[in-house]
Amino acid sequence: MDLQAGARFPDLDLPDHTGRARRLSELAAGDPVALLFSRGWFCPKEQRHLREMCALQDEFEVAYARMVVVSVDPPGEQSALRAGLGARFTFLSDAERRWLPQLGLLEESDTLHQPYRPTAFSLLPDLEIHRRYDGFWYWGRPTAEDLRQDMRAISRRVREDFERT
Amino acid sequence: MISFDGRALHAGSAAGRAFDLDSRCIDGPDYVSGAYANVCALSDEDAAIPFDQTEVQQVRRDALGWWIPMLGDTLVCVTMLALDESRCGGAITVTREPVDFGSDPFARLFPATLVRTDIFSCVAPPAGPVIERYAGVAWPGGSFR
Numbered sequence: 538m539d540l541q542a543g544a545r546f547p548d549l550d551l552p553d554h555t556g557r558a559r560r561l562s563e564l565a566a567g568d569p570v571a572l573l574f575s576r577g578w579f580c581p582k583e584q585r586h587l588r589e590m591c592a593l594q595d596e597f598e599v600a601y602a603r604m605v606v607v608s609v610d611p612p613g614e615q616s617a618l619r620a621g622l623g624a625r626f627t628f629l630s631d632a633e634r635r636w637l638p639q640l641g642l643l644e645e646s647d648t649l650h651q652p653y654r655p656t657a658f659s660l661l662p663d664l665e666i667h668r669r670y671d672g673f674w675y676w677g678r679p680t681a682e683d684l685r686q687d688m689r690a691i692s693r694r695v696r697e698d699f700e701r702t
Numbered sequence: 703m704i705s706f707d708g709r710a711l712h713a714g715s716a717a718g719r720a721f722d723l724d725s726r727c728i729d730g731p732d733y734v735s736g737a738y739a740n741v742c743a744l745s746d747e748d749a750a751i752p753f754d755q756t757e758v759q760q761v762r763r764d765a766l767g768w769w770i771p772m773l774g775d776t777l778v779c780v781t782m783l784a785l786d787e788s789r790c791g792g793a794i795t796v797t798r799e800p801v802d803f804g805s806d807p808f809a810r811l812f813p814a815t816l817v818r819t820d821i822f823s824c825v826a827p828p829a830g831p832v833i834e835r836y837a838g839v840a841w842p843g844g845s846f847r
Contacts, residue, residue, distance in 0.1 A: 602831075
């Protein structure tokens, strides 16, 4: 599956952290999206990175952008992690690993959990990939500033009244 | 638009104080009969709070953070109530079953009245934002698409 910039990300259909069936396009609801694939609650790198994302959520919430996290944790564990972090964005659960092989994002070095390899995408509202981040190495993950720049670039592209000249 | 007389909700502006809401909540097609609506609003015409007041953003953060997740599949819909482009009249949370409405964060804006109603339909729970998209369009309604 082509998951490079310019390609259209698949419209994932997965249960959210409450177990309710959701679609990625429904969560986007016409807004840009930061889509984060995460190893899961157990990984200290994920915990650290998600804390940074939580610090950014206040801006996403007032700037008409969405943040979505996907992991193989079941909804109950995602709910606990989400509450512990103070996250208000949506987690999607691929506990059945239905999308993982299709996306080709298996973390092959972890044969115990078989989780997602940390990978992030900034998406246009129609799910076109703006930028991809390969986060196997922690420094490959998007920082808050990276995502601010992406959201600015996407918003400039999709909001017709972004520039008032 | 809906109206609230302090005891009952009505579609349209026929009886009581009129509010704009997220129109998807009453546009169908999945109407829920006998739903429980926790109406955090008053029929008093003076009961209003500016949308830009920080507490209005904060109750919506709480709604996204834990109130809506706590309701899970029993949630039918949630909407704020708009009086005009700048004033908020409250909010309504609608569920299929009675829940712990005592925890409703919107009750921090206005006191709650629990009402049985047939006028609401199912709407997917919002994933954000915490502010209106357009002045006077009741959260979480509207879209830039």
